[in-house]
Amino acid sequence: MKKYITLLLISISILSKAQDKMLTKNGIVTFEASVPSFEEIKAKSNIASCIVNTNTGEIAALVLVKSFRFKIALMEEHFNENYIESDKYPKATFKGKIEGFNYSKITTEAKDFKINGKLELHGKSKDITIIAKIKRGKDGLEILSNFSVNSDDFDIKIPSVVSKKVSKKVNIELDFILK
Template identity: 45%
Template sequence: MKNIGLLLMLFITSYASAQKYFSKTGETEFKASVEAFEPVEAINKSTTVLLNTKNGTIAALLFVKAFHFEIALMEEHFNENYMDSDKFPKAVFKGEIIDFDMTSLSEIKKEFKLKGKLTVRGKTKNIETVVYLKKATNKILLTSKFNVSPQDFDIEIPSIVRNKIANAIQLKLNYELIEKK
């Protein structure tokens, strides 16, 4: 009886795991540039993402200090003055890909609606955007982009640099998800 229970537990665990795709190397990029000034942009290449292919729920976590800028001083200001990364080290997204159906994915990019909540600096904002998914060999490729505002997350931009930073910050997602085994 013990062996049957153990076998059943292993089957359920492997079945549940087969329903999930993930990445630990997802790319999240942001651009807050204004023309005529130096680019304010960074990339984070270590976003962790988990997609449940059974119901379309998705979660992403990134460490704010993992955003890297071309200009080191800009990165320092971003972490210390704007994002307060020591106090708020993570940004989290939890949501759902609406009408997600794993069997409908192919090598052709397909559009879905994405709804969820983005939490940055302890503040949460509802997000509704479009996400594009396509199936590649044993992978799901996910891309999206949407805008947020610094004010959404109580990020204060000092007046001395306010005209050098965009009011709408573009977030661009590029995730290559592999089956979790």
């Protein structure tokens, strides 16, 4: 009988800890480095992972660089081989904290939150601050954000031949629904 009670207490403890975290494995990350009057340079990944600790507001996200899909296959190939070097640097990660996050006070109306953290891409890390809209949706905690980074900050070299066609300012859009 004591074994069953112990097992029950351990199970409850594990479940309560699991409820402290919400996650997704199919978040959407889109980036665009287009320049007006030239071909669109835009890609999307539908398999980004994100986890939020609902007690502390800590957040972490990961996207495999090779999961980004472009409209043009040759662009995708150049992106992976020449710019991001995805065999050498296979993932992009973010670890940070949502300022003033209190899960119990999150409502169905989106509210802006500041997120401070470290973005790692192409073997380089940079402290960034982004603004995200966070709300409770019918399917879970929704996090939406739009922000920009500079390719130079991550030592991503754009060949001079195409430098007029590719923006160094890269716009990133996040769309996560965590459960």
